[in-house]
Amino acid sequence: MPSLSQTTSAIASTAAILVISSFIMPLFNSNKLPVEGRLVVVTGGSQGMGLSVAKLLASKGANVAIIARNREKLDRAVGEIRASAAKEEQRFIAVSADLTGASEARRALEEIRTWGGAPDIVWTCAGEAFPGFFKDQDVQLLEKQVQTNYLSVLWTAHAALNIMTQSPLPPQSPKRHLIFTSSVMAFYPLAGYNAYTPSKAAIRSLADGLRQECHLYNIAVRVCFPGTIYSPGFETEQLMKPEITKILEGSDEGQSPDEVAKQCVKRLEKGHALAVSSFMGETLRAASWGASPRGSWVWDTIFAWIINVVWLFMGPVMDSEVVKYRKKKGDGAFYSAPPKGA
Ligand SMILES: NC(=O)C1=CN([C@@H]2O[C@H](COP(=O)(O)OP(=O)(O)OC[C@H]3O[C@@H](n4cnc5c(N)ncnc54)[C@H](OP(=O)(O)O)[C@@H]3O)[C@@H](O)[C@H]2O)C=CC1
Ligand SMILES: CCCCCCCCCCCCCCCC(=O)[C@@H](N)CO
Numbered sequence: 001m002p003s004l005s006q007t008t009s010a011i012a013s014t015a016a017i018l019v020i021s022s023f024i025m026p027l028f029n030s031n032k033l034p035v036e037g038r039l040v041v042v043t044g045g046s047q048g049m050g051l052s053v054a055k056l057l058a059s060k061g062a063n064v065a066i067i068a069r070n071r072e073k074l075d076r077a078v079g080e081i082r083a084s085a086a087k088e089e090q091r092f093i094a095v096s097a098d099l100t101g102a103s104e105a106r107r108a109l110e111e112i113r114t115w116g117g118a119p120d121i122v123w124t125c126a127g128e129a130f131p132g133f134f135k136d137q138d139v140q141l142l143e144k145q146v147q148t149n150y151l152s153v154l155w156t157a158h159a160a161l162n163i164m165t166q167s168p169l170p171p172q173s174p175k176r177h178l179i180f181t182s183s184v185m186a187f188y189p190l191a192g193y194n195a196y197t198p199s200k201a202a203i204r205s206l207a208d209g210l211r212q213e214c215h216l217y218n219i220a221v222r223v224c225f226p227g228t229i230y231s232p233g234f235e236t237e238q239l240m241k242p243e244i245t246k247i248l249e250g251s252d253e254g255q256s257p258d259e260v261a262k263q264c265v266k267r268l269e270k271g272h273a274l275a276v277s278s279f280m281g282e283t284l285r286a287a288s289w290g291a292s293p294r295g296s297w298v299w300d301t302i303f304a305w306i307i308n309v310v311w312l313f314m315g316p317v318m319d320s321e322v323v324k325y326r327k328k329k330g331d332g333a334f335y336s337a338p339p340k341g342a
Contacts, residue, residue, distance in 0.1 A: 042125055051066075124157070150199035157206070192242045275295075
């Protein structure tokens with residue numbers, strides 16, 4: 001039996017090693033996402049999180065190309081991005097394209113290649129949510145959300161990878177990156193977002209598979225999982241969001257687009273494959289790791305054990321909110337109206 005003093009000193013020295021190494025290790029950790037002088041493409045870069053990402057990377061010295069549909073918003077955004085630049089010689093361009101079409105995505109990226117060469121980093125931020133009850137949404141709206149949230153990423157990634165692999169970098173160069181934007185709801189779907197969330201979950205799946213495949217080209221594949229972002233898109237979605245959805249997502253504090261960009265970039269610079277932007281994101285990710293690479297082996301493993309137990313209680317609590325809401329509104333309140341004449 002070790003004595004009490006032996007046990008105490010073992011614990012104390014382990015703690016000391018952990019504390020000291022947590023100060024020393026960062027000194028050896030290089031930035032995994034250097035952007036200075038490199039070409040970054042940001043889809044959905046004309047507003048919200050995409051614009052914040054573009055401005056932040058411009059402030060770190062990147063040349064930035066943004067893609068979105070609306071020309072006026074694009075032009076205004078490029079002005080803002082240019083104003084954030086670190087140096088005079090950085091270059092910026094805005095390309096208008098609807099990324100839900102494969103040929104448009106290809107054209108936009110080819111236009112950028114002609115302008116500035118093959119991109120080093122392609123970060124997809126384009127996406128939009130139209131919350132509502134699944135059964136009440138018309139099929140066009142269901143399809144549109146798959147197109148804007150999933151197909152736009154699929155086409156962008158496909159075109160980008162083809163362009164990147166046609167102009168290989170010298171072996172010692174920092175890695176090229178494909179970065180996708182999903183949502184914390186890829187980890188925990190909520191009522192009212194069922195036309196949107198599956199596309200965000202598909203993005204995570206695409207990233208996990210492509211990350212493995214892209215080791216063939218030494219290209220890093222990453223995903224960000226923001227929670228609520230107080231963006232122009234969020235204001236629009238609030239107008240149609242069911243009350244119960246607002247209740248369910250109410251415990252998420254939300255972040256400004258600038259804060260989301262800052263938090264995601266910080267974690268991508270550390271090399272996180274699944275980059276969250278908040279503690280809520282970390283909590284929701286904890287029980288959803290599967291085989292994805294962890295950010296911190298020790299912390300993510302211990303936290304996952306804890307959260308797996310927490311969900312035993314939180315899952316039913318969240319579901320019971322919906323049942324409570326149904327009872328408050330009266331059973332049958334959410335049924336569809338019978339067809340006319342029936
Ligand atoms: N807001 C939130 O609470 C959350 C958002 N997210 C995700 O984060 C990302 C950024 O969200 P947010 O900051 O709210 O963005 P916004 O909705 O404010 O902006 C969306 C951007 O994407 C562009 N875009 C939309 N559709 C297309 C298209 N078909 N082709 C090309 N560009 C398109 C828009 O420009 P234009 O309309 O001119 O094309 C705009 O630049 C999205 O992927 C979103 O799904 C994730 C979690 C939470
Ligand atoms: C383990 C215990 C945790 C239980 C708490 C669960 C709370 C869930 C909050 C989810 C917030 C969803 C924000 C994403 C929004 C989004 O993607 C859209 N706004 C798209 O635009």
